[in-house]
Amino acid sequence: APLFSSLGLRDDQVIELVDFYHAVEHLAKVADLRRGWTKTQRRQWIRKQRKRLLKGQVDRVVQAVDELCTGRMSKKVRTERNYFHNNTTRMNYRQMHLEQLPLGSGAMESAIRRVINLRLKGAGVFWHEDSANALLMLRSYYKAGRTQDIARLAFMPTIKEVA
Structure with a gap:
C-alpha cells in the first residue's frame, strides 16, 4: 500500500483489517434488502454470516450474498457482495482473534x-x-x-x- 511504504513500513509490518462491526453492518444492509423475510429470518441470516466471518469463511459469506442477488434489489445486493469480495484479504478475523488482536477500530x-x-x-x-x-x-x-x-x-x- 502506498501509504505504508511512504511511512517506511514493509508489508510484513502492517496488518490491514476491516472493522468487524462495520462488516456486520453491511450484512445487515443485505438482509434488509431481502424482501419477504421476517425480522427473525433477517436476524438468523446475519448471525450465520457473522459466525462465518469470525471463522475466516469470507468466501462462504460472498456465496451467501450471491444467492440473494435476484429481483429488483439485485444491484444493491451486488454492491454489498462486492464490498466483501474486494475486502476478503482484510477480513481475516479468525487469525486476528487467535493473535488476540482487536477486531474493531x-x-x-x-x-x-x-x-x-x-x-x-x-x-x-x-x-x-x-x-x-x-x-x-x-x-x-x-x-x-x-x-x-x-x-x-x-x-x-x-x-x-x-x-
Whole structure:
C-alpha cells in the first residue's frame, strides 16, 4: 500500500483489517434488502454470516450474498457482495482473534480522540506543523505511560547538521 511504504513500513509490518462491526453492518444492509423475510429470518441470516466471518469463511459469506442477488434489489445486493469480495484479504478475523488482536477500530478511534483531538483541536486553536508534531509525540508517550522515555529524550544530546 502506498501509504505504508511512504511511512517506511514493509508489508510484513502492517496488518490491514476491516472493522468487524462495520462488516456486520453491511450484512445487515443485505438482509434488509431481502424482501419477504421476517425480522427473525433477517436476524438468523446475519448471525450465520457473522459466525462465518469470525471463522475466516469470507468466501462462504460472498456465496451467501450471491444467492440473494435476484429481483429488483439485485444491484444493491451486488454492491454489498462486492464490498466483501474486494475486502476478503482484510477480513481475516479468525487469525486476528487467535493473535488476540482487536477486531474493531474502536481502540484506534479512541486513541485518536484521546491523544490528538482533545489536545490539538479546539475553537480558535492553530498550530505550526513542527509544534503540533512535537506535542503529538509527547502526548503519545504520556498517554502510553512512557513518561520515563520523555525524560530520557528531553536530555538526549542533539546532533547538529554539518553542510
